Amino acid sequence: MIKLFSLITLYFSITLYANNLYSIVIEEPFESALFGVTQDHDGDISTIGFSTINKQTQTSSIKYTNAFDFLKDRAGADGKQLHLIKLDNSGTTTLNLTTVLARFNRGVSVVKTPSNGYFLGGYTLDGELLIIKLSADGKVLLERQFGTKKFDKMNKLVPLKDGGILAVGSSITSRDQHDPMFEQGLGLNDIYITRFSRSGEKLWSKKYGTLDDDRGIDAAEAFDGTILILATASKGKNKTPILMRVSEDGDKIWLKNYIKKGVFNVYGIISLRDGNFLVSATQYDKNHKEQIRLIKFDLQNNILAEQDINTNYNSALNEIREYSNGTIIGVGYSTDTHYVNTDALAIMFSPELHPIWKRQYGGKNRDEFHALTILRNGQVVAVGETTNNASQVRNMWIVKLNNDGSIALKTDNKTTDDSFYKALRTYFQKELTTKQILIEKDLRIKLNSDALLFKVGVSKLTSVQKRFLKEFSKKLMSFMYQHKSQINGFEINGFTSSEWKNTNYSKGYLNNAELSSKRALNVLACFYNSKQKQSHQKWLSTLTSSNANAYAQQIKQKDIEDKKASRRVAFQINLN
Numbered sequence: 001m002i003k004l005f006s007l008i009t010l011y012f013s014i015t016l017y018a019n020n021l022y023s024i025v026i027e028e029p030f031e032s033a034l035f036g037v038t039q040d041h042d043g044d045i046s047t048i049g050f051s052t053i054n055k056q057t058q059t060s061s062i063k064y065t066n067a068f069d070f071l072k073d074r075a076g077a078d079g080k081q082l083h084l085i086k087l088d089n090s091g092t093t094t095l096n097l098t099t100v101l102a103r104f105n106r107g108v109s110v111v112k113t114p115s116n117g118y119f120l121g122g123y124t125l126d127g128e129l130l131i132i133k134l135s136a137d138g139k140v141l142l143e144r145q146f147g148t149k150k151f152d153k154m155n156k157l158v159p160l161k162d163g164g165i166l167a168v169g170s171s172i173t174s175r176d177q178h179d180p181m182f183e184q185g186l187g188l189n190d191i192y193i194t195r196f197s198r199s200g201e202k203l204w205s206k207k208y209g210t211l212d213d214d215r216g217i218d219a220a221e222a223f224d225g226t227i228l229i230l231a232t233a234s235k236g237k238n239k240t241p242i243l244m245r246v247s248e249d250g251d252k253i254w255l256k257n258y259i260k261k262g263v264f265n266v267y268g269i270i271s272l273r274d275g276n277f278l279v280s281a282t283q284y285d286k287n288h289k290e291q292i293r294l295i296k297f298d299l300q301n302n303i304l305a306e307q308d309i310n311t312n313y314n315s316a317l318n319e320i321r322e323y324s325n326g327t328i329i330g331v332g333y334s335t336d337t338h339y340v341n342t343d344a345l346a347i348m349f350s351p352e353l354h355p356i357w358k359r360q361y362g363g364k365n366r367d368e369f370h371a372l373t374i375l376r377n378g379q380v381v382a383v384g385e386t387t388n389n390a391s392q393v394r395n396m397w398i399v400k401l402n403n404d405g406s407i408a409l410k411t412d413n414k415t416t417d418d419s420f421y422k423a424l425r426t427y428f429q430k431e432l433t434t435k436q437i438l439i440e441k442d443l444r445i446k447l448n449s450d451a452l453l454f455k456v457g458v459s460k461l462t463s464v465q466k467r468f469l470k471e472f473s474k475k476l477m478s479f480m481y482q483h484k485s486q487i488n489g490f491e492i493n494g495f496t497s498s499e500w501k502n503t504n505y506s507k508g509y510l511n512n513a514e515l516s517s518k519r520a521l522n523v524l525a526c527f528y529n530s531k532q533k534q535s536h537q538k539w540l541s542t543l544t545s546s547n548a549n550a551y552a553q554q555i556k557q558k559d560i561e562d563k564k565a566s567r568r569v570a571f572q573i574n575l576n
Contacts, residue, residue, distance in 0.1 A: 030051070032395055033395075040086070044089070046118060048085075048120055048122075083098045083107060129152050141200070158220065165195075168192075168219045170191060191216040212234060222245075223271075226245055227246050230242070292317055293308050313334045319331055321374050329374070331384075344367040345359070361399065377488045377575045381398065421439070428445075431472070446570045446571075452465055473527040478536070523546075524546045
């Protein structure tokens with residue numbers, strides 16, 4: 001079997017513009033851009049896209065009689081290759097990898113694995129889909145190419161709660177009754193969805209759609225394990241958004257068109273903390289300008305809210321994300337009416353979808369953000385492409401933004417993190433020595449002793465837990481208040497083990513989600529009922545969130561779930 005591809009390490013110069021601002025441009029000889037970004041468990045940033053490779057060939061003595069023979073001989077000499085870059089908090093490159101694949105390809109998405117590795121997603125430019133699983137240090141663990149007999153394209157990799165991933169894209173209809181992907185009634189392009197387990201095993205692939213030209217854009221997992229898929233159906237100049245809900249096994253529950261007057265584009269969908277969903281879309285106005293529209297809907301496809309953001313320019317949000325307090329941030333582009341100058345765009349919205357601020361970034365040529373991730377300290381990293389004034393070649397671009405939309409300074413945050421971590425460990429030396437808690441470098445605090453963990457199916461605190469948490473919360477609050485200028489957020493996270501007898505997957509997950517929520521809320525109540533200083537309580541209320549994680553982050557020993565250790569509550573301190 002021919003090896004799919006290998007990864008090689010490349011060293012490119014990183015040019016910083018605008019003095020000490022965290023705006024990093026990675027310049028290469030040919031075109032490049034970034035389309036996905038995530039934060040690693042160690043706080044570093046990983047981003048994926050493509051770079052254009054030129055394979056130098058030796059001068060040939062062959063004399064060509066026509067251009068077609070020359071082009072045929074040159075086929076495969078240059079083209080796009082998937083590219084992964086990892087940066088630490090100071091903006092220094094710690095990993096720089098590119099594929100070397102016989103066929104040119106493009107990376108579109110990166111998802112973290114529970115072990116701090118990566119799932120990379122993309123497609124070859126001749127129509128095959130790619131999944132690559134890497135270890136944390138970039139070693140190839142799994143290489144997979146998949147798809148139908150026709151041209152396929154991946155648009156997004158979506159992380160799932162069980163540690164697996166969903167590949168969302170489109171496929172040209174085969175019209176071949178012997179193709180197992182064939183379904184009667186599908187049209188030109190079809191929505192093409194593939195689900196993989198956390199180990200990279202393909203669980204299922206399915207097509208959906210109408211008689212028109214359908215394309216899968218994005219997806220989001222609901223609290224009950226079902227999946228909401230965002231797609232489009234095109235017929236001539238008309239483009240209609242499609243919302244579809246499927247079971248965890250890919251069985252279609254409903255598919256509905258979003259029927260409105262005008263031409264629509266859709267860009268992304270996210271699952272909200274309140275159990276509903278938000279779609280980033282655009283609609284062309286009467287002057288044929290692309291205007292941003294946010295659409296909020298529930299599991300039954302009832303539209304709960306719509307918000308239009310009208311500007312003087314063509315604008316769109318390529319990706320949106322939600323903060324723990326319900327605030328929404330989106331990134332994309334804004335371009336003038338003649339499409340001469342395009343700026344990268346970021347907008348923050350209130351939970352009610354009202355714009356809080358809007359900012360544009362870039363120079364005189366084309367600049368665009370394709371993706372973003374919210375960091376644990378509340379800042380945002382946006383990635384995309386930029387073109388400098390002296391060239392028309394696209395370059396990879398990475399920007400870190402503050403909460404007000406300003407570009408963050410390029411500072412060595414690890415120094416601050418390390419000093420805070422050391423001070424926290426010193427302050428809780430007694431609890432660490434007695435192994436009641438564990439403190440990790442990313443400032444996660446875990447309740448560790450058996451007496452502080454939960455029994456199966458139990459959320460109520462025991463007298464031992466209450467007694468410990470009463471003293472622990474006072475001590476932790478006192479420490480955090482002393483260092484409040486450094487702290488941006490505080491999370492109380494509830495977790496469960498994966499067991500729940502005599503239920504199907506959906507019911508079991510819902511039960512565990514409810515149980516983990518109750519555990520987090522009971523611990524939060526203990527914090528507030530422990531006679532804290534009122535000034536401490538008021539400050540705590542401005543940055544605390546309690547989160548239900550069910551069994552999304554199981555504790556494992558040699559890849560086997562430690563069910564006792566998984567039934568826990570943990571705390572996360574997020575720094576500025």
